[in-house]
Amino acid sequence: MKNSRVGLLVAAALGILPATSWAQGKGAKGPAAAAGEAASGEGEAAPAEGEAADKPAGDATPAEAAGDETPEGGGLAEICKIDPAACPNLDMEKEAARPLRESIYAMQQIFALRARRFELNPYWGFTFNDQFVSHPGPGLALNYYITNVLAVGVNGNYFGLFNIDSEFNAQVRRATRVAVPLTEYNWGANLNFTYVPAYGKFAGFGDFIFHYDAYVVDGVDAITTRPIPVIDPDNRNFEYQTKIAFNAGIGLRVFLNRWFGVTLEMRDYIFPDKLEALSVNNADPGNPDYWYDDGNHGGTSYGKAKARLTNAVQAQLGVSFFLPFSFEYRLPK
Amino acid sequence: MNSTKGKTPKRLLAALATSAALLAFSESAQAQEILLTGPLAGAPAVRKLRLHRQSRFEIAPLASFTLLDPYERTILFGARLNYNLTDWFGIGAYGAYGAVKIPTALVDHIQEVNAQRRADAGDTYPTTPTGRLTKVNLGPNFEDQIGQIDWIVAPQITLVPFRGKIALFQSIYIDTDVYFFGGPAFVGVTERENCDECNSFTRASRMAIAPTFGLGLSFYVNKWSSFGVEWRGLPFSRNTGGFDTAGGGKDDDFPDNKITDADRQFTFNQMLTVSYSFYLPTQHKISE
Numbered sequence A: 001m002k003n004s005r006v007g008l009l010v011a012a013a014l015g016i017l018p019a020t021s022w023a024q025g026k027g028a029k030g031p032a033a034a035a036g037e038a039a040s041g042e043g044e045a046a047p048a049e050g051e052a053a054d055k056p057a058g059d060a061t062p063a064e065a066a067g068d069e070t071p072e073g074g075g076l077a078e079i080c081k082i083d084p085a086a087c088p089n090l091d092m093e094k095e096a097a098r099p100l101r102e103s104i105y106a107m108q109q110i111f112a113l114r115a116r117r118f119e120l121n122p123y124w125g126f127t128f129n130d131q132f133v134s135h136p137g138p139g140l141a142l143n144y145y146i147t148n149v150l151a152v153g154v155n156g157n158y159f160g161l162f163n164i165d166s167e168f169n170a171q172v173r174r175a176t177r178v179a180v181p182l183t184e185y186n187w188g189a190n191l192n193f194t195y196v197p198a199y200g201k202f203a204g205f206g207d208f209i210f211h212y213d214a215y216v217v218d219g220v221d222a223i224t225t226r227p228i229p230v231i232d233p234d235n236r237n238f239e240y241q242t243k244i245a246f247n248a249g250i251g252l253r254v255f256l257n258r259w260f261g262v263t264l265e266m267r268d269y270i271f272p273d274k275l276e277a278l279s280v281n282n283a284d285p286g287n288p289d290y291w292y293d294d295g296n297h298g299g300t301s302y303g304k305a306k307a308r309l310t311n312a313v314q315a316q317l318g319v320s321f322f323l324p325f326s327f328e329y330r331l332p333k
Numbered sequence B: 001m002n003s004t005k006g007k008t009p010k011r012l013l014a015a016l017a018t019s020a021a022l023l024a025f026s027e028s029a030q031a032q033e034i035l036l037t038g039p040l041a042g043a044p045a046v047r048k049l050r051l052h053r054q055s056r057f058e059i060a061p062l063a064s065f066t067l068l069d070p071y072e073r074t075i076l077f078g079a080r081l082n083y084n085l086t087d088w089f090g091i092g093a094y095g096a097y098g099a100v101k102i103p104t105a106l107v108d109h110i111q112e113v114n115a116q117r118r119a120d121a122g123d124t125y126p127t128t129p130t131g132r133l134t135k136v137n138l139g140p141n142f143e144d145q146i147g148q149i150d151w152i153v154a155p156q157i158t159l160v161p162f163r164g165k166i167a168l169f170q171s172i173y174i175d176t177d178v179y180f181f182g183g184p185a186f187v188g189v190t191e192r193e194n195c196d197e198c199n200s201f202t203r204a205s206r207m208a209i210a211p212t213f214g215l216g217l218s219f220y221v222n223k224w225s226s227f228g229v230e231w232r233g234l235p236f237s238r239n240t241g242g243f244d245t246a247g248g249g250k251d252d253d254f255p256d257n258k259i260t261d262a263d264r265q266f267t268f269n270q271m272l273t274v275s276y277s278f279y280l281p282t283q284h285k286i287s288e
Helices: A002-020 A030-040 A057-068 A075-082 A092-097 A167-176 B007-027 B105-127 B129-133
Strands: A118-127 A137-145 A150-158 A182-204 A208-228 A241-255 A260-274 A307-323 B056-067 B072-084 B089-103 B148-168 B172-192 B203-222 B225-238 B265-280
Touching (some): A118 A150, A118 A260, A137 A182, A137 A307, A182 A241, A182 A260, B056 B225, B072 B148, B148 B203, B172 B225
Antiparallel strands (some): A118 A137, A118 A307, A137 A150, A150 A182, A182 A208, A182 B148, A208 A241, A241 A260, B056 B265, B072 B089, B148 B172, B172 B203, B203 B225, B225 B265
């Protein structure tokens, strides 16, 4: 019975060895190491060559590893010398012929794992859909990746000093004598969830490899805005008001190494905005109750201010720092 | 009953050896480093690469959507024809016709105010202050005076510096590439006709020549087709609103009550294109 325990222990070691051979040690040298890299794709020998390139290192290395574990091999041969009764009597060819039930992932050995790492992402935002006032500004995002594909995080935008009333706005106003309500932003704060469904790599000029991923993000926000008085600037002076908003976006991240990347993101911040009233209540122009649009398209009802849904689409170009800088593979993916 | 005397040290040794083996192998399960020595040194970055482009014709029906238009969004339908001399270089042409034109909300807003003013003033509108100030710029129907992009033909070269693959949901992957293109573009434009007295708001067509450039992504669905998305820049000057905005004053930066070439404002026209490419011959080559 006790001999069988040792045998079971050895068999367990044999069973585990292929699983632990997915990745190679840093010090791996020589043809075997190189072959492992080529097969895994991590060695960048075959990033785009198709199915053959995507077979995991495990396809090659278990056989090599198992070869070392036969009774004639190095490690277990010693056990057999010490205790012949404990020597495993496995038909390695038969064992090798067994169907593998490993999960084969489309992209083995991801270059930069995100799981359980923080991402610090400073960026600059550019307005993408407002012809009249652009709202560029700096931003900072902090995400924590709960898994390799799912993160929770926050980001903040500052617009205060950077709102720009465009020349186009002045030209339209001068040519048509039609004023368009303008809004400026102060800041925004967002709670986000990020999902990374796509990961890939490119060979640049057939010479170097870089990895990238694509992600979707959405969340709930607070944003402060106020109208820029254009209809009656002599009497109207708006205060910033905070609104609840939602955001959704897509992004692309290119990894320059395992902890640093460049990001480009398109984010739509959606919020109910109060616009300046297009008409003036001449009886009481200084009364703030009449300053906001009531949805009457410049009529004279001067009812309660009516919010309109605004989409502020922003392109965000930035860099990503992943912390901690290093990580360790535990799984083939 | 069998004696266990003398066997315990052997079993202990066996257990220790097994544990050592386990620990040794678990330590080796780390991330790999790119080795610049050994058999891979000097080897190409990619072997057995599927050459989706090399020596193949590409025919891509497409739809282009203009972006960030102040007055009118245009959907153009057309095709891109390329012959790829190598896997990273191709020559060809892009052509599209503006079949769908949709006024923006700004046009509706201006016209709403314009129509209300005219209705309120009736026949006296031309003599009102607003009527006099907008006489050159705003006709009875604003939509009828805005500038349009009618068609585009652009011979172009294509460079494909980046080639790789993308995995979706860690379950499927497809070959993909990133390409850049550029060349001259011939653009059919309809815009407000030049005038000195400007009692009418008729439009005229002309052909503008402009540089065009951009980048795109191809996703290879199979050996002979791919799905593509590309962004295209097309900067040139045109009169998008049909307004008199320049030609007078010290630096010609003020209105001169005429519609002239000076009223064409520099516009960075942009388009997003989706396409589906077919490759001929249908079989691609594979690199060494």
